[in-house]
Amino acid sequence: MVKNLYKGNLYWDKTLLNPYEFEKVNTDLSTKVLIIGGGFSGNLCANVLSQSGMDVTVVEKSKVGTGSSVASTGLIQYRSDKMLSEFIDEIGEEKGRLFYQMCLEAVDNLTAINNNLNGDTEYRLKDSIYYASSKKDEKKLKTEFEYLKKYDFPVEYLDKIQLNDRYGIKKVAALRTWHDADVNPYKFIQVLIKRNLEQGVKYFENTNIDLDSIKDNSIKTKDGNIIKYDKIILATGYSKIYPATKKKTLYNRTYAICTKPLENLWTDEVMIWETMEPYLYIRTTEDKRIIAGGLDEERNILEKNQLRRLVKATKIADKVKKLFPNLDIKIDYYWTALFYGTKDGLPFIGKDPDRSNVYYLLGYEGNGMCYSMAGSLIIKDLINGVFNKYENIVGLDR
Template sequence: MSLQYVQGASLFTHINEVPKQYAYLTQNISTDVIIIGGGVTGSILGYYFSRQNIDCVLLEKSRIAFGSTSITTTLLQYELDSSLRDLEQYTPLENSLKAYKLGLKALDEIDAFINEQGNNCDYEKKDTLLYTSKKEEIAEVEEEYNLRKTHGFSAEFLTASSNPFSFDLKAGLYAMDGGAQLDPYKYTHQLLDVSSQKGLQVFENTEVVKVNYLDHGVEVETTYGYKVKGKIIIVATGYNTQLFTKRNFGVKTTTFNIATKPVTSFGGWPGRVLIRDNSSTYHYFRTTADNRILAGGEDISFVPGIFNEDAALEKYELLEARIKTMFPLIKDIEAEYKYCGAFASTQDNLGFLGKDPKNDKLWYCLGYGANGILFAILGGMMLSKLYLGTFDENLKLFKLDRFDG
């Protein structure tokens, strides 16, 4: 995501110190794989490729993890943005269920990384709650619950009489071990630290301004005139893909976030589980390691180059008021950080992973939708194997031309 798409003071880049500054490119170099983008997606790719001993260079045009990564809530859940039934108009039920299971696999991958490398990013496993406060949506939530139970997912169905939360809940789907949370800024830097020790070369403040496709590879040129040659490039730039394609991959909206000052208790919020409501433009809530509440939602259509500050202030006030209404037992709720940014979604709620259909030197890892980090992990796993000659059938779910025709 370009920095123009991020507005306000994001929580994670303000509460954390910069653990390491990477050099900018000052010479021409060669590698096998060129990763474009130094956010969480690029760092995940760097980790999986370097783990396979593939020679890689990562190039970030600005500062590591200061683009869209700085505003992600990292409220990680295996489920997709829309319900299984709603998604059937765009993709078979089988595909969405497969995506759910792949989401669980990606969550397991994060857990394995933490167990191996240590928890330097405030990682926590979490149960998740999808709920509605509207009587007319009870049947929809119950149907989602029944579909998940039928297909082997661990879940419970909550009703108003079994509601343990302090907010109005007419129906809820409670998924055990259905998610996780972490600090995306720390996570990105931890991944790059581990990967650098395995040979990944990282350059920040190194913007790629031109791509040249050669007979036997690809070459990128940077702002200061230095070049990197490789066999392929992988685009991990979020929504800023204009240098590589004229295609508009997703529908952009602007989403708003607030983070409160640390609170003294979490009454009415058992387990501090991850929470999402069932609204068409839904709201989501999590807590942080330093006892803040992080809330997001109130999405509006994204208009390039235009930022409406009055509209943003109204959205932040609505989010703060919603938290206070939901959690009356938490008395010291006060928003401290307020920020917003572009968010892209697709019809089937899935990102794009794989080779450009018309250029086998151009690969993409674009984690669109709310599951961007989990999709990036799947991309790191499957694309590194693809580079070594093994095609994973699950890549077909994320293929770039799946909406063509």
């Protein structure tokens, strides 16, 4: 049975007609590298590995690009849900700095990949505003600024007057960061598939894999076909919890809205989020809609009641209206989606501790697209026997 990852009326899948379609696995197969999962992570990894000359096959349980990726809000930021200062307190200054450096490089690498694609992905370089939700958060915002500045991350501190003058946001303070971006994840995946096909990647969809049937060099589909491989990469998002990750995983669901198109949006249409948890996050689209989300709950099941989802959507819209009272916000789409985090705020990327040819690419936490990019490069290095300075920070045996 395929696990539902979202419920409601999504926006991104309405923006592109005629997505790629692929056959299901209906015979035994053999490949050098098998990637399970055809979302953002799986496709990015396929791109990186095939570009380096590897024979890659991607298998997706439903339709490629229609899992949690299509429910994503498409924010790409080098800053994590957990502050650099918080990571430094927990894992030390060097590891904390390296993790943030990994994320910054990942955004730049994503931008470079996008610039070499042939198609409209709605990828846009954007600044981000991270504001203090209350006066008491001003101090930790200043501390975060000092650490980011110390290590030359792209950041500016805005006081109350600067924040209001530039962006019309009436909060006590904020950090402005750049080297961030937003994207239409559905279009990005489809355009990336086009490039991957040109690089020889083979795709299969509507194929349910028995993820508990992994052997040394083979795995079974639920229909009984066997796929042989040298390396297997599990890029399955939130659809499967593995023994190696179960004890460190946090289970959440989030809510999001997409408005009708608006006029006179805020300066530069910067991405916006806040220090409060769960936080409000806001971005715009190319056709001048607002996508906003938040109100996360610690639940591993979707909200099935449509009226309750609408109540959550209305609360999110009200939060945006409070921030920008001049905007006439009308909800056009709204949905809920599963969203997993980790107990230490780090994704799960790297080798299975007990099986040397099994790799995980699980971009848990709120910066999943960034982690997908970084993880693809880490896994490429692991496969090639090349040391990657980030592998021990995000590895499963940390």
